Amino acid sequence: MSRRWRSMVFLGALIASNTVMAAELSHTQIEDTRQDNSHKATNVLSATDLAHARLWGLTETEWRRYKQLMQGIRGSISPATISPIEVLGIHARNDAERQRYAEVWARAMYEDAGRILAFQHAYDAATKRLYPNVSLIDLSRLPGKTEAKNTFQAGDRLLFFTRPDCPACDLLLNKLLKRIDEVSGIDIYLTNVDKGDDRAVRDWASNHQIDPDWVRSRRITLNHDSGALDKLTQGQGEVPSVLRRRGGDVSRLPVSEL
Numbered sequence: 676m677s678r679r680w681r682s683m684v685f686l687g688a689l690i691a692s693n694t695v696m697a698a699e700l701s702h703t704q705i706e707d708t709r710q711d712n713s714h715k716a717t718n719v720l721s722a723t724d725l726a727h728a729r730l731w732g733l734t735e736t737e738w739r740r741y742k743q744l745m746q747g748i749r750g751s752i753s754p755a756t757i758s759p760i761e762v763l764g765i766h767a768r769n770d771a772e773r774q775r776y777a778e779v780w781a782r783a784m785y786e787d788a789g790r791i792l793a794f795q796h797a798y799d800a801a802t803k804r805l806y807p808n809v810s811l812i813d814l815s816r817l818p819g820k821t822e823a824k825n826t827f828q829a830g831d832r833l834l835f836f837t838r839p840d841c842p843a844c845d846l847l848l849n850k851l852l853k854r855i856d857e858v859s860g861i862d863i864y865l866t867n868v869d870k871g872d873d874r875a876v877r878d879w880a881s882n883h884q885i886d887p888d889w890v891r892s893r894r895i896t897l898n899h900d901s902g903a904l905d906k907l908t909q910g911q912g913e914v915p916s917v918l919r920r921r922g923g924d925v926s927r928l929p930v931s932e933l
Contacts, residue, residue, distance in 0.1 A: 834918040844915040
């Protein structure tokens with residue numbers, strides 16, 4: 676091959692190589708431009724986005740972060756009604772940021788509760804003004820309405836087992852005393868008190884404002900437990916407990932019936 680021919684072959688190969696490199700470079704530049712434009716597009720907020728950001732009191736930067744978070748797991752597992760404040764708070768990047776969004780959300784909920792209550796009051800007043808003699812709900816037509824079962828009869832006597840320093844016992848005692856007129860009386864048995872320590876029983880009655888007249892008339896009796904609860908419940912009783920004596924029968928009384 677002559678020197679001139681070899682030169683022409685080399686020149687052709689060089690031109691072809693440069694053409695391929697130029698094409699690859701052009702393709703890369705196009706892809707970079709597309710990615711850059713795509714990135715810019717995601718960062719550009721629409722007029723609607725800006726309006727929503729202002730409505731929630733968020734900056735453009737915060738709204739962009741919210742939208743970005745909703746593209747991930749938060750948008751997949753959260754309800755559509757989740758607020759931007761909650762999203763940003765859940766994904767807070769530090770304690771200070773988390774605290775700030777928590778306070779913003781707390782204020783928003785507090786103010787909204789006030790609006791709801793104000794409207795409810797206005798609605799109630801409007802209903803009374805517009806329909807003063809009309810009942811909106813006829814309770815007699817509700818399904819499943821049955822006669823209330825009377826838990827007590829006049830001849831019943833209640834056996835109440837309690838102990839000192841028992842808040843749950845005290846709450847139950849208050850319920851029983853309010854219904855003392857429905858039964859013949861209440862026999863109170865104290866547990867966790869030494870047998871024969873009548874002073875402890877009297878002190879308990881005084882601290883719980885048991886009417887002395889009820890004790891004198893035996894509408895209420897004060898007793899040491901002395902194993903009575905275990906005997907009457909076959910060892911299954913717990914304090915506080917209420918039993919109902921009706922005639923010769925004694926049965927446990929669920930708290931839900933009081």
